[in-house]
Amino acid sequence: MSIKIKKIILFFFLTSFGLQAQIQKISDLSNNQFLDSKIIYDNNGEDVWGYFLLYKGDKKSKSIQEYQFVILDKNLNKVGSNKFQQEFSNHWFTEAFPNIDYLNKNENELIFGIDFDNRYDFGSFLFRKIDLKTFEISSAYFSRNEQLIQDNGLIQNFDEKKLLPDFFVPVANKGFIKYEREYKGKNEFSSLSEFRKADFKGYSFYDLNLKKKWEVKYKLTEDSGENCYSEFANDKYFVVRKNFYGKVYKGKNKYFYEVKDISTGQDIISIPIEDFKYTYVNNKVFIQDNKIYIFDRIYEFDKKNEIYQKKCLGISKRVYDIDKKTFLEQKFMFWTDLAKFHKISKYGEIKGIFIHLLDFKITSEGKTMIVGEGYFTGQQSTIIKNLYTFELDSEFKVESFGEIETQKTTYSDYVAYGDKLEANNLFDFMYSQKIRSDEFVYFYSDNEVKRGFLDSVLPELSELLPDNWVLGIVVYSDGEFKHQKIKLKTNKGKIYPLKAKKGFIILQEVSKTDNEIRLEKIDY
Amino acid sequence: MCKKCSFLVAFLLFFKFNYSQEHVLLDTINNEVFKNEIEQFYLVQSKKTEAIISQLENYKVKEEMKEIFANKKANFLQDLKNRKYLYHKEISPVIEKIFDDIKAKNPNENFNEIKIILALGEEINAYNYGEGIVAINLPLIINVNDELELSFIICHEIAHQKLNHVFSSIQSQSQKGNSSEMIEKAKELKKVKYNRSGLAKNEVKNFVYGARRFSREKEQQADSLGFVYFRNTNPKFVLKSVEALANLKYVDKDKDSLTSKDYHEIFENSKVVFQEEWIETEDFQDYYYQTNTGIWNIDSLRTHPDIDLRVKYLKNTFKIDESQIYEFNKLNYISLKSKSKYDEIVMLFYLKEYGKSLYKTMILLKDDKENPILKKMMYDNLFMISEYKSQYKLNQCLETESPYNSKSYNAFLSFIRNLRKATLSQIISIYEY
Numbered sequence: 014m015s016i017k018i019k020k021i022i023l024f025f026f027l028t029s030f031g032l033q034a035q036i037q038k039i040s041d042l043s044n045n046q047f048l049d050s051k052i053i054y055d056n057n058g059e060d061v062w063g064y065f066l067l068y069k070g071d072k073k074s075k076s077i078q079e080y081q082f083v084i085l086d087k088n089l090n091k092v093g094s095n096k097f098q099q100e101f102s103n104h105w106f107t108e109a110f111p112n113i114d115y116l117n118k119n120e121n122e123l124i125f126g127i128d129f130d131n132r133y134d135f136g137s138f139l140f141r142k143i144d145l146k147t148f149e150i151s152s153a154y155f156s157r158n159e160q161l162i163q164d165n166g167l168i169q170n171f172d173e174k175k176l177l178p179d180f181f182v183p184v185a186n187k188g189f190i191k192y193e194r195e196y197k198g199k200n201e202f203s204s205l206s207e208f209r210k211a212d213f214k215g216y217s218f219y220d221l222n223l224k225k226k227w228e229v230k231y232k233l234t235e236d237s238g239e240n241c242y243s244e245f246a247n248d249k250y251f252v253v254r255k256n257f258y259g260k261v262y263k264g265k266n267k268y269f270y271e272v273k274d275i276s277t278g279q280d281i282i283s284i285p286i287e288d289f290k291y292t293y294v295n296n297k298v299f300i301q302d303n304k305i306y307i308f309d310r311i312y313e314f315d316k317k318n319e320i321y322q323k324k325c326l327g328i329s330k331r332v333y334d335i336d337k338k339t340f341l342e343q344k345f346m347f348w349t350d351l352a353k354f355h356k357i358s359k360y361g362e363i364k365g366i367f368i369h370l371l372d373f374k375i376t377s378e379g380k381t382m383i384v385g386e387g388y389f390t391g392q393q394s395t396i397i398k399n400l401y402t403f404e405l406d407s408e409f410k411v412e413s414f415g416e417i418e419t420q421k422t423t424y425s426d427y428v429a430y431g432d433k434l435e436a437n438n439l440f441d442f443m444y445s446q447k448i449r450s451d452e453f454v455y456f457y458s459d460n461e462v463k464r465g466f467l468d469s470v471l472p473e474l475s476e477l478l479p480d481n482w483v484l485g486i487v488v489y490s491d492g493e494f495k496h497q498k499i500k501l502k503t504n505k506g507k508i509y510p511l512k513a514k515k516g517f518i519i520l521q522e523v524s525k526t527d528n529e530i531r532l533e534k535i536d537y
Numbered sequence: 538m539c540k541k542c543s544f545l546v547a548f549l550l551f552f553k554f555n556y557s558q559e560h561v562l563l564d565t566i567n568n569e570v571f572k573n574e575i576e577q578f579y580l581v582q583s584k585k586t587e588a589i590i591s592q593l594e595n596y597k598v599k600e601e602m603k604e605i606f607a608n609k610k611a612n613f614l615q616d617l618k619n620r621k622y623l624y625h626k627e628i629s630p631v632i633e634k635i636f637d638d639i640k641a642k643n644p645n646e647n648f649n650e651i652k653i654i655l656a657l658g659e660e661i662n663a664y665n666y667g668e669g670i671v672a673i674n675l676p677l678i679i680n681v682n683d684e685l686e687l688s689f690i691i692c693h694e695i696a697h698q699k700l701n702h703v704f705s706s707i708q709s710q711s712q713k714g715n716s717s718e719m720i721e722k723a724k725e726l727k728k729v730k731y732n733r734s735g736l737a738k739n740e741v742k743n744f745v746y747g748a749r750r751f752s753r754e755k756e757q758q759a760d761s762l763g764f765v766y767f768r769n770t771n772p773k774f775v776l777k778s779v780e781a782l783a784n785l786k787y788v789d790k791d792k793d794s795l796t797s798k799d800y801h802e803i804f805e806n807s808k809v810v811f812q813e814e815w816i817e818t819e820d821f822q823d824y825y826y827q828t829n830t831g832i833w834n835i836d837s838l839r840t841h842p843d844i845d846l847r848v849k850y851l852k853n854t855f856k857i858d859e860s861q862i863y864e865f866n867k868l869n870y871i872s873l874k875s876k877s878k879y880d881e882i883v884m885l886f887y888l889k890e891y892g893k894s895l896y897k898t899m900i901l902l903k904d905d906k907e908n909p910i911l912k913k914m915m916y917d918n919l920f921m922i923s924e925y926k927s928q929y930k931l932n933q934c935l936e937t938e939s940p941y942n943s944k945s946y947n948a949f950l951s952f953i954r955n956l957r958k959a960t961l962s963q964i965i966s967i968y969e970y
Contacts, residue, residue: 062823086824088937093827121825146825484929499929520929531932534954 042083042091043068047528051116052512053084053123057248058185061087061514062118065125076100082143082150084123087514089532093148097141099127100153114138115183119221121145138181140223156181156223181219185246187275188220190253193230218251218278227278247300250335251275254286254295270298272305272335282338284331292320293329294432297373304341307331308373311345322390322430324360328370330381330409344409354414365389368401369431371442374489376451379407382489384455386440388431395429397422397440400457402487402494417496419457419485441485448490448516454535455487456518458501458510484510486518488537495537571624572617575670578652579617582668583610586704597715598708605707613666620887622654625880628678629655631873635688639695642770651698653691657884659893661788665694667703675884679877680788683867685774686781692770693763700762702755760847764855773863775855779848786844794945795896799903800952807967815955816948821940882914891921892935896949916968922953923961 045068055062063086070079083094115126115138123145126138142151154163181189193215217228244253251273268286273279284305286293293309300306309329312320327347333340348361357363366387374382383403389396400417419441434440443456482501487494501508506524513519513532521530586606593599616622632653640648656672661680663673671694673687681687697703760782768775797816804811851857878901885894895918902911925931931954938947956964 086819086821086940088819088939090826090937090939090941092824148827518929532937533929533931534926536926536929536931536958 042066042085043081043094045070045081048080049113051113051125053116053118056118056120061512063087063092064089065113065116065123067113067127070096073098082125084143084145084148089519089530093145095143095148095150097150099139115140117183117221118145124221154223156219159225161223181223182244184218184244184251185248185275187246187248188218188226189223190216190218190244190251192216193228216253218275226276229273229278245298245300246275249275249303250281250300251278252298252300252305254298270305270307281335282333284333289314291326291329294320294325296328296370299373300335301375303334303336305333305335306373306375307333308370310370323362323367325367326360346403346405346409346411350411351414354411355416363387366396366398367431369435369440370403371435371440372445372455374445374447374453378451380412381405381409382453384442384445384487386442386457388434388440390428390430393426393428395424395427395434395439397424397434400442400455400485400487402489404489404494413494415494417485417487420483443510444512446512446515448488448535452488452490454516454537455489456510457485457487458482482507484508484518486535486537488535490537497536568620568624572622575617575622575652575654576614579610579613579668579670582650582670586668589704593708595712595715598711601711601715602708605711609667613670620657622656622672625655627873628675628877628880631678631684631870632673632687632691635684635691636695639688639692639766639770643766646699646766648695648699651695653695657888659885659888659890661785663690663694665697665703667698667707669698671695671698675877675881679874679881680784681781682784683777683865684870685771685777685865686784688770689763689767689778689781692766693759696759696762696766697755700755700758702759706752706755756847757850760851761854764851768855774865775857776859779851779857782844782848782851791943791945793900794943795899795903795949796945799899803899803903803906804964807964809960809963809967815952817955818944818947818951819938824940826940879910879914882911886914886917886921889921889934891918891925892950892953894918895922895953896946899949912968913970916965916970919961919965919968923958923965926961927958 043066048067048069050064050066052061053063053065054060063084066083066085068081068083070081073079077098077100079096079098081094081096084092086092113125113127115124117124121144123143124140125143126140139153139155141153143149152163154161156162181191184190215228215230218226220226244251246252253271253273254268255271256268270284270286271280272282272284274281284307286295286309291311291313292315293311296308296310298305298307307330309331310325311327311329312325325348327345327350329343329345331340331343347359348357349359351357351363355363361367366389368385368387370383370385372384376382381403383405385401385403386397387399387401389398398421399419402413402415402417403411404413406412422439422441424439429437429439441457443458445453445455448454483498484501486497486499488497489495499508501510503522505522505527507522509521509523511519511521511530516535517532518535519530519532521528583606587603590599590602590606593602632655636648636653640646650669651671652669653671653673655678656674658672658674659676660674661676663671663677665671671691673691677690678687681690764775764778767778771777797813800816801811852859878897882894882898882901885891885897894914898911898914898918902908902915905911922931922935925934935953936942936950938950942950
């Protein structure tokens with residue numbers, strides 16, 4: 014008799030203590046093989062609404078695979094589940110293990126986009142909608158040449174070239190941006206690198222139903238867009254950072270933040286990035302209470318816009334009122350302002366390391382809370398060490414500056430400065446959350462610990478990871494930063510910290526035989 | 538567990554805790570004697586089972602049964618060692634007396650190979666473990682209305698044992714699992730290229746549903762034989778049999794709750810200023826919970842068929858006259874139940890269910906604020922909760938909010954989690970002894 018049946022028999026006749034009913038076992042949620050999961054954020058994108066887990070079921074035919082999704086609420090209670098069948102191109106080199114690349118909750122509808130092993134790279138989603146009342150799931154759809162294609166037999170009916178969808182970049186909870194490029198004689202699908210090199214000739218905004226709402230076109234004869242761009246949005250505004258070097262700018266680079274009404278695409282405000290006092294390198298931009306906050310690292314002014322990474326002077330904070338279309342203030346913090354707390358050089362060198370600022374928060378009183386991390390860039394290696402906390406008053410004067418010692422991480426044969434380390438997710442800092450008004454929590458761990466069930470960690474891997482991992486938790490409350498550490502090694506295996514609802518963290522304990530998750534309140 | 542707490546558990550389990558009502562919390566005096574006696578009994582029964590299994594003809598079934606019963610024995614002995622089963626100075630004699638009555642009034646039956654023991658378990662449940670063991674979980678003692686209802690439940694469970702249901706069910710499932718039909722199906726499944734797990738799931742489903750039907754039949758048999766034992770024992774009170782069953786329908790429902798006013802009263806006259814936001818709960822309205830989220834309907838796996846059907850079956854089969862109502866003295870049992878509430882709190886503490894133990898403690902505390910047992914349990918549970926919380930293991934001893942919990946319980950879960958370190962320490966200090 015199979016082990017499974019034996020277990021069922023024992024289930025009937027034996028009782029046990031069952032002490033850990035509060036813990037959700039990933040394997041208990043489905044009989045199928047766990048593949049991937051993602052956080053579902055609430056409608057305004059601020060807090061966790063739940064979790065979306067994907068499991069692999071039976072192969073139904075040569076080119077059809079069955080999957081199961083399971084939705085958990087923010088307390089890890091099972092909300093619902095259903096199955097769906099997904100076609101896939103049946104090449105010998107293609108394995109049908111989809112990643113969840115996109116997930117968006119819009120009222121009672123959950124839209125998710127999957128991608129098979131990033132085969133078509135960023136933005137090439139096959140979308141489906143889930144009704145969160147009935148858990149019915151739509152057939153797959155995608156956009157191609159601005160047309161919505163929805164067909165159960167879409168993969169069978171389209172050859173690969175035709176199948177390739179439009180490249181979308183998700184923007185907040187509202188929709189997607191599709192960048193239009195000038196292809197210099199190249200086929201747009203010849204390669205993604207070619208695509209990225211092509212000139213930026215405008216962009217279009219699509220709503221969640223993949224309907225084009227508005228578009229922006231640049232005159233390439235006058236302006237040339239640089240390849241580098243970035244964008245972010247909230248429910249009201251869309252902000253894109255653009256770089257032009259067209260004739261009207263007399264051959265010089267010009268950097269702007271372009272703020273638009275996300276519903277109509279109408280221009281609201283254009284914010285210049287440069288002045289002639291300093292050379293600026295952007296650190297963080299965000300919108301809070303209809304104000305745009307721009308934090309830049311400042312370097313001595315250079316006409317060619319060149320900077321020396323080890324000669325950063327400090328940081329600039331600029332604030333604009335979007336509704337009133339006005340500049341409100343610019344303040345500076347120089348590294349030398351920290352001298353009363355720590356011995357620090359003009360260029361921010363402190364005990365042989367530099368600080369890269371990672372997280373900025375504004376309190377209700379206009380204070381700025383910053384968390385950064387130390388790094389040292391050598392000739393052949395890069396070291397990451399220690400966390401730094403800053404509390405600046407409404408005038409941007411430093412009220413407190415603290416150092417939290419962390420384990421040193423060394424990347425041999427890897428040379429990088431702060432921006433690159435941050436872009437490649439190599440800092441120990443994980444993420445921050447607002448717990449409530451003027452209370453924040455910051456999480457960090459050794460770099461490798463960042464993986465968890467949200468990244469499909471295999472239980473076998475837990476054995477390979479170091480024993481001295483800790484999860485660091487820094488809480489800002491009652492006007493001060495408090496720090497605590499949790500060991501991430503247990504008798505059973507290793508613990509992976511994962512993002513949870515405000516004020517909580519999910520701890521996923523993985524061992525060779527088990528994979529369970531529990532929701533823990535931040536204790537402070 | 539910290540040294541202080543290990544000592545505390547030992548203290549609670551083995552030593553008297555004097556209280557004005559002269560009730561002794563989980564008094565397991567003579568527990569070693571009890572443990573040895575039950576262990577010896579089980580080993581004797583187990584040998585008999587092994588002898589029966591060795592007589593079986595089918596080799597595969599025989600080997601499988603040996604393995605299952607060896608595991609079962611190991612589990613039982615481990616649980617006995619861990620004090621899941623114990624002798625309680627006040628509760629165990631009540632159970633023994635009921636069993637003695639059943640024995641005396643059913644002289645033609647041999648009940649010598651049956652032991653009825655008290656078990657520590659969260660569920661309101663009694664079960665026949667097989668091999669002569671019938672276990673009564675402590676919460677069942679508190680949730681039946683009187684000893685007559687308990688008597689019927691005991692009759693039902695010993696009927697299972699007399700009918701040897703555990704052994705025959707395991708044997709039957711093992712035989713079915715090893716039948717040529719099942720083996721053939723397994724082979725067929727291996728050959729299938731697509732939809733294999735779907736087909737396999739159907740087979741398992743059929744297997745389990747089959748077992749369920751089998752179990753229903755056995756439940757009906759146990760109800761019938763149990764009823765006969767009960768009628769012989771309590772001829773004037775046959776109606777209590779169906780009342781006992783009907784009561785089982787409602788035992789899971791919360792009988793008391795904690796309101797905002799209760800929290801305010803519990804913390805009045807202390808330094809802690811209760812804040813309403815501590816008991817704000819999740820808004821589950823935002824979710825549409827699927828009613829059947831299992832692979833298949835888990836409810837259909839219940840071994841007990843619907844209570845209503847069972848009541849109807851007993852009434853019809855034995856022509857129970859609902860007009861025959863006789864009065865009897867329940868006072869002793871009501872007093873035992875009342876005192877056992879404290880045992881339940883200690884039991885939950887012992888099972889490391891500190892959240893549930895604290896919740897039940899607070900419910901009792903609201904009407905009995907100076908009760909030393911409750912104040913002590915407040916401290917013990919809060920202390921352990923604070924330890925687990927600081928180690929980020931709180932979910933191991935405190936459930937998370939769920940749409941299936943009562944509003945009061947969810948508010949309590951929220952309350953514990955919302956307490957800041959300093960406030961929790963303040964509350965603990967109120968109850969420090």
